Amino acid sequence: MEGSIVPLPEVIALKKKYKAYLYLDEAHSIGAIGPNNRGVVDYFHCNPRDVDVLMGTFTKSFGSAGGYIAGSKQLIALLRHESHAHIYGTAMSPPVAAQIIASMKIIMGEDGTDEGIRKIEKLARNSCYFRQKLKQEGFVVLGLFEGRARFCISASHTKELLDHAIGAMCEVGQLVCLRFSRLPRQMEEITYDDSEDENLE
Template sequence: MTQGFGLSAAARLALLRRLAQRKEDRAPPEAAARAFRELPGQRDMDLIREAAGALGLENPFFRAHEGIAGATTVIGGREVLNFGSYDYLGLNGDPRVIAAAEAALRRHGVSASASRMVSGERPVHAALEAAIAAHYGVDAALAFVSGHATNVTVLGHLMGPRDLILHDAAIHNSCAEGARLSGARRIAFPHNDWQAAERELAAHRRGARRALIVIEGHYSMDGDIPDLPRFIAIARRHDAWLMVDEAHAMGVLGPTGRGIHEHWGVDAREVDIWMGTLSKALCGCGGIIAGNADLIAWLRHSAPGFVYSVGMPPALAAASAEALRILHAEPERVHRLRQNASLFLRLAKEAGLDTGASAGLAIVPVIVGSSVAAARLSQALFERGVNVQPILYPAVPDSSARLRFFLSAAHEEGQIRAAVAALAEAVAGARAAEAAG
């Protein structure tokens, strides 16, 4: 939509001069504070905040939701349409999920109060893990207290300096951090390019003790999916493990929401390691690993992020187990989600908006071409009663800055049409202002 942070050359020069003057006028910090100001990225954060203030942009992040954040939410005392939450199946706030959490809360209290290995184990943990394993049709599963920490601790613990980790360039930060922690050789291949992945694996597999390919089932930035059968075949040809992060795929992909293996019609056992999070379709919190019984037993007794971390709060485990039960009992929720996302994608394309490679399954980005343009559009939409978050540099390249819309089975057709109409109006207004300025 725009380039150069959405500003003309003259406007950029004027902004830089204003920021430079502010920097000169600022009193030097004390020694201790100065040390923290030297932390990586701190100066960039300061510059972004000051630039946003100079441009009259509000901070779109950390807005407090004052109730249940579903298809609508209340922020600042005002109800708005909500496209900023992962509640894909509309189960956050479902009375049955709340009742399951309340029952566990009354029985076990708020906290597990210890590592599960020590004395934090509760029956609800095993029940959740059995349900997850059955969901994938694999031997066993293990639940961790944090989704991000699941990838960090499993990858960091499973692989080592003599190993190779090959991952999609768009992989989640948690996978990248886990790979870095492991000390393994780490190679990124272009997003969703299975041919490039095989070239890299063929070139480097011989020198590695073990090899692991890591992909996502449904990419959270772009809303697209990989060719799972191709990656399975590559892993088998080159004696590598395949790990699939299903954080945004569970409850979304496949006719009944079982994930990317159902979408492609392949046996889930063809994937060596299934990872998922409970905070999206299952409206809880935490991460899961599912797969071979030997793998799960080994992680249960040795993964640092499990052994040395408090057990998942029983109420959250119970809530996610109940949400999974409802997913299986009510597959029509997956169908409604698919309809809603497909409608949003079609309307956005008809409005001439750039939706990238989105498959229209639950996540639809609208790429606008600069971080300032994305922030401005997010603010303009919020003023029009639509809550959607901008994704800005450095999370994505500035030229790929975007608004990221999360769809839900709970959204109504009228809400989706109203949101796209507001978006198209805001984009048209921004383009007119740019042309005039």
């Protein structure tokens, strides 16, 4: 969520050295980064079996509801038996499950198109553009652990929508004195090539 990525190979090395357990939250990375869009483990080409508990959500990249926990059969059996969230929860509805499966197929390219990879590339482009423009306008853009404004950028956003949001941020930021970055306001012009986006729905 802060835009940073854990140095997973080093953490795995420490886990093995000290015989610790490793829990990895992929909620903001699954379906968004890595050569196969499978998150931080994929990004660093690590073995998923080196992570004891993998957790993620189906609400972001998959546009659905719920989440998952992956691990050894022993761990999953323990969670099914002891977890209050599982015991008192309800089963995932068929439409929700169908949405997740369809999204996974698109992201992995198993739907016969390159739409998934193109959307993920556009998401990265949108995120970089939005972040750079906010910096250019004098906003401090980093992981603050206090009050913050959180933006959810999507591949569906056009440059015009992003510019409209940035304009609104500039107006409000000026009124409440939030534009106090020491970076120079006149940074080089940010390019945004949306020529490949016409066929994205």
